[in-house]
Amino acid sequence: MTINNSSRPQTSKQKSNFDVGLSRRFALDRIFQIACWTAVIIGLVALVVLLVDVVIDGLPRLDWTLLSEFPSRRASRAGLKSALVGTIWLMVLTAILTFPLGVGAGIFLEEFVKDTWYAKVIEVNISNLAAVPSIIYGLLGLSVFVRLMEPITGGRSVLAGAMTLSLLVLPIVIVATRESLRAVPDSLRQAGFALGATRWQVISSQVFPLAFPGILTGTILALSRAIGETAPLITIGALTFIAFLPPLSLEGLRTPFTALPIQIFNWVSRPQQEFHTAAAAGIIVLMVVLLLMNATAIWLRNKFQQD
């Protein structure tokens, strides 16, 4: 019976119900592996070509004057000082605005109203907002932050720019926060509640610390999307020629600004070859800032995961 069947040597093919076909299955494995490798190589090659091209173009112009000089009509004297400082202002302000709003909204949706119908409506809407083209946010920023709220923002100011970028990346931060909170096992929440802790005590001392590295990574990745955005800033009217630095004060928030992508865009659209070289150098600076931010994200995440 069954015992006879299993004791039969496997080489006898007469009555086997299995067609093992190992070589054919391994061949499929191999093909799949090669296909995946090809996908990786194509992506990497495209990236490397872009990087090399930009570095070759920009390297001759990558010097201290690029960072220390304000924009100029003469390409050899033109620098990124105000654009770099503007970008830093924008990033810091956007982070300050986005983190509490995005994380707060994420915690509310995930921990407080998880399974209600309006949480689901909001969830769908937030996912949709994340996909809205950035220029739409620019138009919204123009009419709300620049025009309607002019008494507060001072019009086409760095504050209005940061608020616009915050709107743009808020959905990303909210989604990242929710994902990180969802990854915390429910058994820990139950353990906390079973010990007589309130919702705030469970969230603040058990759930949030575990979710924090993920939330932080999500936030910084959202900021690295904001740093490259040009369209919404042009829409709200960021200037391309700023020959001063905003004072480090509340009043400084209300001053006109420029940012790296805007300066680069401006230089690229000029006819002179020298400005194109400067734009390539600007792109290198922008990428270095971006990489620094991502490196910070990774460093912070590792630091908090160890604690």
Next chain:
Amino acid sequence: MNTNTLENSVTEVIFQLEKVSVYYGSFEAVRKVYMDIPKNKITAFIGPSGCGKSTLLRCFNRLNDLIPGARVEGKITYHDKNLYSKDMEAVEVRRRIGMVFQKPNPFPKSIYDNIAFGARVNGYRGDMNELVEQSLRQAALWDEVKDKLRENGLSLSGGQQQRLCIARAIAIEPEVLLMDEPCSALDPISTLKIEELIQQLKQNYTIVLVTHNMQQATRASDMAAFFNVVTSEEGKRSGYLVEYNETIKLFNDPQEESTKEYVSGRFG
């Protein structure tokens, strides 16, 4: 005949259930349970999977409150006070009625902080070091961890983690301990240790123990309740209490045919 009340007993009753049904939305998970749970005794809930014994257990510390759509009908009194009345705060109830879960779930923090958390959130004013030591001693874990209180609770073995969870539960000085299959994820030696511990804890606490393991129920409990499942026409399964009696009687002289079959291992 159901013997659902303790007619001949003089022990104090701590929980009294009157026609208790538990719903998830419109689905009735537990159907009309009447029972009295005595103080400072170990009461075991046995029965096949899906019979609602864990669901019922979670009503005692109102942990079902956290599940959207979960609803308790009927009346559960705790020391003659309605557990679900408006002036009963679930947070306070949970401090007095502790819980140990099926899967050990220590916080991913130090052993010390695992125990201190409950005390801190409930405003403990005494000496924390002393409380930690005393709780770990009561849970028979102190000798194994006294030199590594700062290490992560997750670095312990499964059985040690479960004893840590028991230590954490008793650190806030509850009156009742609810245990939801506390040994089902453990090896036989750890199981034995936890069972010994449950016997010791009985002196100070009322224990309600859900278990799949019939030997465990006979070894560990004073009272036993057998739950079974009925499947409705739409295929939904509701649990109900079949028989509740002293453990010895329930196992040696069951009144109901289904209890007899279950405790003799013929189904379930």
